[in-house]
Every structure is written in structure tokens, then in C-alpha cells.
Amino acid sequence: MDIPELTIGELKDILRDAAGEGEEEVPDIKFPDTEFSDLGYDSLALLEVEGRIERRYGITLEDSGLAEAATPRLFLMAVNLQLAAQAAKWR
């Protein structure tokens, strides 16, 4: 079975859906490495995003790895790590 993986584009969509548009002035190329606070997303926005990812993949995310993820790229890495670990368990 394929390991589920969230892409940066999908994360952007979930963010927008959960918490509205980010700061307009940040170009796409800079988005992955811009801090969430500079994008205009606070801790509750990320909590909301985590909830949606959990529902989408039917998993429970652990807060620990995600809490320190300051940028979309780091957040994505932490999420995909957990998704892969869950997939390995189910095999």
C-alpha cells in the first residue's frame, strides 16, 4: 500500500480552508520556509489544521513533533514522518 504523503500544495489548501488566506505578500517560492507567524497563522490555526489532517487520514497526530515546527516545510516533514510510521504499523 502506498505511504500517504501530504504535499506542500495540499497543506496550503488545508491552511486556507481551516484558517483563511495567509499573508498575500509571501510568494509561493518562499511559502515553505516562512514562519507560520509571519504567514499570519497562530497556534490555534495549526491545531485546527492538525485536526483536519487527522480526519483526512484517520490517524491521531502526536503534538510533540509538530509543536516545534515553525515553518510549513518543517510541519510537513513532521506530519509525513508520522504518516509513514502509522503506515508501517498497519502493514
Add this chain to the structure above:
Amino acid sequence: MRTHVVVTGIGIVAANGLGTSDYWEATKSGTGGIGAVRRFDATGYPSRLSGEVPGFVAAAHLPSRLIPQTDHMTQLALVAADWALLDAGVDPARWPEFSIGVTTAASSGGFEFGQRELQNLWRKGGEYVSAYQSFAWFYAVNTGQISIHHGLRGPSGVLVSDQAGGLDAVAQGRRQIWKGMRVMVTGGVDASICPWGWVAQLTSRRMSTEDDPKRAYRPFDAEAAGHVPGEGGAILILEDADSARERGARVYGEIGGYAATFDPAPGSGRESGLRRAITLALADAGLSSGDVDVVLADAAGMPDLDRVEAAAIGAVFGPRGVPVTAPKTMTGRLLSGAGPLDLATALLSIRDGLIPPTINVVPASEYELDLVVAAPRTAPVNAALVLARGYGGFNSAMIVRRAVG
């Protein structure tokens, strides 16, 4: 010696007008905004009319990031606050960091948002409840979001006393200015037009079951049989009078006096606290009853409550002793928004020398009220008394008057 506290900005959201000038144009001419409920399907309910703010699209006024985390009432409040600050010429970024606070009133918090999340909880599970439910439902959220959105770090809070709360919040804003603040953002905006909010309000047994908007809400009429709930209210910018003068701000008027009382327990045989609230407010303002040019009534629209209010007004001002009006017949009863909207209306009456009418009402002669009906009345207005009564026994009275100097 208490500093004078004036109003330098107004922002209004109401069923007959989105924005101060729309509202005042409609109100002056007796144009109401009550109609069939549109926000949800109310056909199965005993009450099916409401006063809903027309043409409000949150995304047109607010940054997209605020939309998912705010109830409809908070969106209305944020926009009203934006407009009030603009109207006052106050750009918070240019003021000292802790010089502006926020005190609003709320009756019910974010019911529409809360209902949706409760439905998510029970239909789908806890993991489907929005993280934003943590504050979007809460009474203080309007104060919170206004304060965060504008970086207002002065003392802030919320007053919850049903329909009396709006006046209580403005009074608290006045107290903060006496204690040293230069500006306070005050007022109230409520919006509970959703099934959960509807059912909650129906328990008061004071909601009209009439389907004709012209007959549904008729305070002081012999056929009064309840009120129509509305959404909206007003945000007022209060300011230290010296501060306003120094920066050349336009002043609508002064918060002249205020008092709040509580009714005795039902069955005690003692009179309601409303008359005392009026006399204490007059004393606070240093005015006599003869100085008041108009009373904006609470106007419950239930015969027993109308009788109590008419008696209190009559006891202080004498039979037909002062013009009385209820512009809320055009907007519905706005819970925490009622007091501030009536204050704004009173200030505009002072500015324009015009008393807006009470619509759809033929006043019952037993009340001995000089009720302004049929048409607006042109008359100089130098001081106005606003009354607000909250379910459960709250009575608040506030006097606004033309500012001196």
C-alpha cells in the same frame, strides 16, 4: 472631579441599515427592517420574524483569516468597531500602547458558531469540533477580537446583563476614562438568529408569534403581544473630553449620567427598580426631569412590562410629560446591542434636532405617554434618556447630552 466623557465615533449595524448613515436615513423616515427570518428555516417555530442586517458579506469587510474563527455576531462587531474608530479619526497604531481599552456587552456569545460545533460533536465526533470553538462562542470574544485586531492593550472586559448590558458596558467605559484611559471602545453587538439561539430566546415567552411585520412588535399598543428579536447594535468610541478637544475631534455628545438597579423578587409587591434607575441617572447627570427632551424606551412590547415602564416614566416626568420613542420597532430587540444603538440614535437626534418615530404602534391611552408615532418630530434635543431592561430584573438608565464647550 470627574473628567467629562464624550462620544467621538459611532459604528452601526442594524436591520434597517448597515452603517451609521444608512441606519439614520432609514430611522428618520420610519423605515423598518423586520421581516421573515432568512438565516435559517424558521417555518416550524412559533415565531418566524426577525430583524436581520441586510447585505452583510463578512469577506468584503474583514481579512480572510478572521472569518473561520468568528461567529456572525463577532464579524458584525468587528466591522462596527472598524467604522467607529474610522469615524472617530482614531488610528490605534498612532496612540500610546496602553491608552485604549475595549469593553463590550454580550448576551449570548457566538450561538451560530457554537450550534454548528455542537452538531459536529454529536453527529460526527469530537475530532470534528473546530479548535476555534474554544473562544468563538464566548461572551468576551467581541472584546477580544476587537482588541487583538487593533492592538488595543488598555483595560478590557465584557458586561453580561441581557438587554441592559449595552448601557452597562458604556458606563464601564466611562469609569475607565475617569481612571485615566484616553479612549475606550464600547458598545455591544448581538446576533443569535439560529435555531439554538431561537429556542433559547423563545423560553422568555416574550417573542411575538405574529407573522405580519407591521403587527408583530408594538410596544405600548393595546394589542402588544411580544417583540421581534434582531441582530446588530453599535460600537461607540468614548473619549476623555480634553483629549478630544486637543486633537480637534468631532464630538457627538457627552455621557452625562448613568444608573443601574435590580428589580425586587417577583411577588414581593415592591415596585420595579426602573423608576429609581431613572432618578439616579438624572442625579448622576446633575439634571432635573425637565432637562430631558426625549426618552428612548426599553419597549418590551409585553403589556405587563409596558405598563411598568410607562408607570416609571410617568412617575418621573408626569403624564405625557416628555416625548417617548422606540426606534427599535424598526430593528427588533437587539439584546446587548440595544442600549448602544439607542445611545447612538439619541446622539444623532441631538445633532439633527429630530426625534425618530416608533412605528406600527397606536399608543394605548392608559399609559399616558407622549409617544412619537407616525412621523419623526422636529424638536431641539439637548439631553436624552435611554432605558434598557434585561431579563431577570436588570434596569439601566443612561443620559446623553450635548457636549459643552
